[in-house]
Amino acid sequence: MPSAHRAGRTVLAASTTLLLALTVAPAAAAHPAAEPRSAGSLVLVGGGLKDDNDPVYGEIIDRAGGKGRARIGVLTAASVPESQDPNAGDPATCSNSACNGAYYADLFTRHGAADAEWIPVDLDHVAEADSDRVVAQVNSMTGFFFGGGDQYRYVTSLLHGSSHTDSKVLAAIRAKLAQGAVVAGSSAGAQIAAGADMITGGDSYEALRDGSAPGYFDDASKLGYLPEGGFGFLRSGLLDTHTGTSGREGRSLRLAADTGHQRVYALEENTALVVEHPGSPDESMRVVGPQGLAVFDLRHTRVSRRDGGWSLIGATYDYLTDGDRYEPRRWRVRPASDKKRLHARDRTPVPANDDVFYSLADDDGVPYSFRGTARALAQSAGQREATATTFESGPRFTVTFHKDRHFTSLTNDGTTADTLIGMTVSITPK
Numbered sequence: 082m083p084s085a086h087r088a089g090r091t092v093l094a095a096s097t098t099l100l101l102a103l104t105v106a107p108a109a110a111a112h113p114a115a116e117p118r119s120a121g122s123l124v125l126v127g128g129g130l131k132d133d134n135d136p137v138y139g140e141i142i143d144r145a146g147g148k149g150r151a152r153i154g155v156l157t158a159a160s161v162p163e164s165q166d167p168n169a170g171d172p173a174t175c176s177n178s179a180c181n182g183a184y185y186a187d188l189f190t191r192h193g194a195a196d197a198e199w200i201p202v203d204l205d206h207v208a209e210a211d212s213d214r215v216v217a218q219v220n221s222m223t224g225f226f227f228g229g230g231d232q233y234r235y236v237t238s239l240l241h242g243s244s245h246t247d248s249k250v251l252a253a254i255r256a257k258l259a260q261g262a263v264v265a266g267s268s269a270g271a272q273i274a275a276g277a278d279m280i281t282g283g284d285s286y287e288a289l290r291d292g293s294a295p296g297y298f299d300d301a302s303k304l305g306y307l308p309e310g311g312f313g314f315l316r317s318g319l320l321d322t323h324t325g326t327s328g329r330e331g332r333s334l335r336l337a338a339d340t341g342h343q344r345v346y347a348l349e350e351n352t353a354l355v356v357e358h359p360g361s362p363d364e365s366m367r368v369v370g371p372q373g374l375a376v377f378d379l380r381h382t383r384v385s386r387r388d389g390g391w392s393l394i395g396a397t398y399d400y401l402t403d404g405d406r407y408e409p410r411r412w413r414v415r416p417a418s419d420k421k422r423l424h425a426r427d428r429t430p431v432p433a434n435d436d437v438f439y440s441l442a443d444d445d446g447v448p449y450s451f452r453g454t455a456r457a458l459a460q461s462a463g464q465r466e467a468t469a470t471t472f473e474s475g476p477r478f479t480v481t482f483h484k485d486r487h488f489t490s491l492t493n494d495g496t497t498a499d500t501l502i503g504m505t506v507s508i509t510p511k
Contacts (some may be wrong), residue, residue: 103235108375110323121258123314123356127322127348127372128229128268136369137353138192144218145224146264148193154200154222154254155189158238159230159269162205164428178203181228189226198222200248207238210248219253223265227270232311233281235273235298240299245309255312258359264314269324271348276316278340285331285438286473289391289508293339304332306340314359317409318344324375325349325449331471334377334508338384338393344409347375352403366407373402373499375452377506378412390476392511399484400452414502420491423498425462432457434469437480443472451480455506458482459490459498483507 103499110352124141137201145151157178163169166177182199189197198219202210209215219225220287227235236242238252243247247255273279283304293304319340321333324347348354352370357363368374378397385392401407434454439446447453450469458467465485471478483505490498 087397119426120261120358122263123258123274123354123359124263124265124369125271125274125315125320125348125354125356126265126267126370127271127324127350127352127354128294129323129326129350130190130267131351134351134370135192137351138189140353140355140369141224141226141263141265142189142193145194145222148197150223151189151194151196152223153186153189153197153219154192154219154225154237154271155182155185155197155228156200156202156225156235157185157230159204159228159232159234159273159413160203161230162203163372164205169213172479181230185226185228196199200225200250202238202248204238209432210239210250216249216253216418219257219281220248221248222257225254225257226264227264227266227273229268229270230408232269232273232279233307235269235311236307240312243319251312256316267273267357272320272322274314275311275320276313277310277340279309279311279320280319280321280333280336281307283332283336284441285328285335286440286471286478287333288332289471289478290473290476292315292391293336304336304362306336308340315346315356316360317364318342318346318376321347323346323348323350325372325452326439328437328448330375330377330451331480331508334379334393334396334506335391337377337379338382341376343380344412345375345377345379347377349373349375362410364409366409368401368403368405368407370403372449373400373452374405374407375400376407376414380412390478392507392509394509396506398455398501398504398506400455402499416491416500416501416502420493421495422502423490423492423495425460425490425498429461431464431467436470436472437469440472444450446472450501454480455482455504456498457499458489459488459501460496460506470511474511479511480510481507481509 087204099103143152152443160178163177168174186197271341284302287302349372352372355367376399383394436443454469489502491500
């Protein structure tokens, strides 16, 4: 398996060739702007999926037909191909598409799938994406899992690169989803499910300071996006991954504001967003796993780009945890039935936070820093508002969290604010 950087931060390597492929040619005959009603489902994980996460692997297998019946097709084209892996010949240290495909196939089998097979499409075998033999393999599967790595490799291998059209293999997977199959993915494998303006890289501070640009950049801190999007399986909001462990709330809010998206789904690691009937008016969601899902609502925000810097005022922030549901059409959270409303009693001031987006430059940074301040405010009986700042300055940005009379938090243990509904967030330069 590919090793992760600190707290799950993977740096996606890009080349000038890939950047040119994104910026020179417009999309032609891309996949349809509106997906037909889907009988299938998505299971999207924000990265860092642990081998022993029985609830998430079980969810995928159950939706693919259940233990002893599920047949999972594993796609790992986001990994480097064997030809670029110096350890390709060593099963103990290899980290390429073929050995990662075998790894996940074995893992799904150990979790109860009747069969799991690598779908042999990667940068070494791009032509296989239009092979009738591989399409037949896809059609024998009841579910699919896309592994992590670099999401643009999926564009190159399955979407014909800059032409952004479905390969035969992707078209077959799209049809299987419409017929009832499950499509799952982690990290880049979840990100590629996005619709328009798929994120290609970037860090929160640089995003707030400099804004976004279409393309794919060697500078991993620059906020880039692909206007044509990924596979377009999830279109009801902008999608981001590794949110809390890489402090990406700021970058996703900036990109949403820059590109006109009114909603962001910010996925946490080792936790799944399960989407029923994706792309239809009946689309609904549920969270499975130990962390959660942040949903940002930008319908009523005010954005300013004055000389002092960029600012965003009044985004609504919901944070859902295991068992909670979300109804995109109604913009509504439905908390799990076993959670109770939290009656805040803590009189301790909300702790200071001078690294709200968990900067790589801060050796003492804390993951889930943004969520940490929000939860501390939710648990406070004495404060209605709390602020946190970016580690970097020039300018330094302040994030203001506010809870009004409509705010609700829910708890499992009577003390911890697990689920947050209706907090507002603003970002201003200092």
